[in-house]
Structure formats: structure tokens, C-alpha cells
């Protein structure tokens with residue numbers, strides 16, 4: 001499963017670190033309310049998306065679009081802008097889980 005492939009358990013993730021990164025990298029496009037900006041407002045995002053979907057999306061929005069994932073295509077259609085690949089998720093171990101944990105608090 002994707003979760004296992006990430007190396008570190010979700011249980012150990014640190015939402016506080018995730019929040020700090022979010023405020024550096026994501027806020028210019030995402031509000032944490034249900035109001036949209038350049039991208040969708042992320043309130044309750046972990047309720048409308050499965051964890052597995054969120055992990056895949058955060059790892060590579062590009063691949064999700066290329067693989068014609070229905071939800072990803074629908075978002076692109078609505079927002080017109082492509083979310084960039086966040087390269088830090090590849091280079092900083094555990095960061096994706098931290099951000100995922102933070103998203104769950106929204």
C-alpha cells in the first residue's frame with residue numbers, strides 16, 4: 001500500500017510541522033476555509049477525499065492528471081491552473097505525512 005511505501009507511519013506524523021510547511025508553500029493558492037483561491041479551499045478536504053487519493057495527489061498532481069483520475073480532471077476543469085509538483089515531498093522524508101496530518105485538522 002502507498003502508505004507503507006512512504007517509510008514512516010502516518011501515526012508518527014507531525015501536524016505542526018505540516019502546518020509550518022503549508023504556510024510557506026501552499027497558502028498562496030489554498031485557503032484553509034471553504035473559500036476558493038487559485039486552488040480549492042481545503043476545509044474538510046480529508047473528508048471529501050480518501051487518504052490514498054490525497055497521498056497520490058500530493059506526490060504528483062501531474063501524474064494524477066495524466067492518468068486521467070476523474071476527481072483530478074474535474075478539479076483542473078474547475079480551476080484551470082495546474083497545481084505544481086511539490087518537490088520537497090520527494091526530498092524531505094516524512095514531510096508529506098506531516099502535511100497530510102495537518103490537512104486532517106482542517
Ligand code: HEC
Pocket residue numbers: 021022025026027028029030038039040042045049054057058061072075076077079080081082083084086099
Ligand atoms: C500555484 C498554486 C498551488 C500551490 C502552490 C499549491 N496548490 Fe494545491 N491545488 C492547486 C489547484 C489549482 C488545485 C486544483 C487542481 C488543479 O487544477 O490542478 C489544487 C488541488 C489541491 C488539492 C485537492 C483539493 C480537493 O478539493 O480535492 C489538495 C489536497 C492540494 N491542492 C494541496 C496542496 C498543498 C498541501 C500544497 C502545498 C504543499 C499545495 N496544494 C500547493 C493549486 C496549488
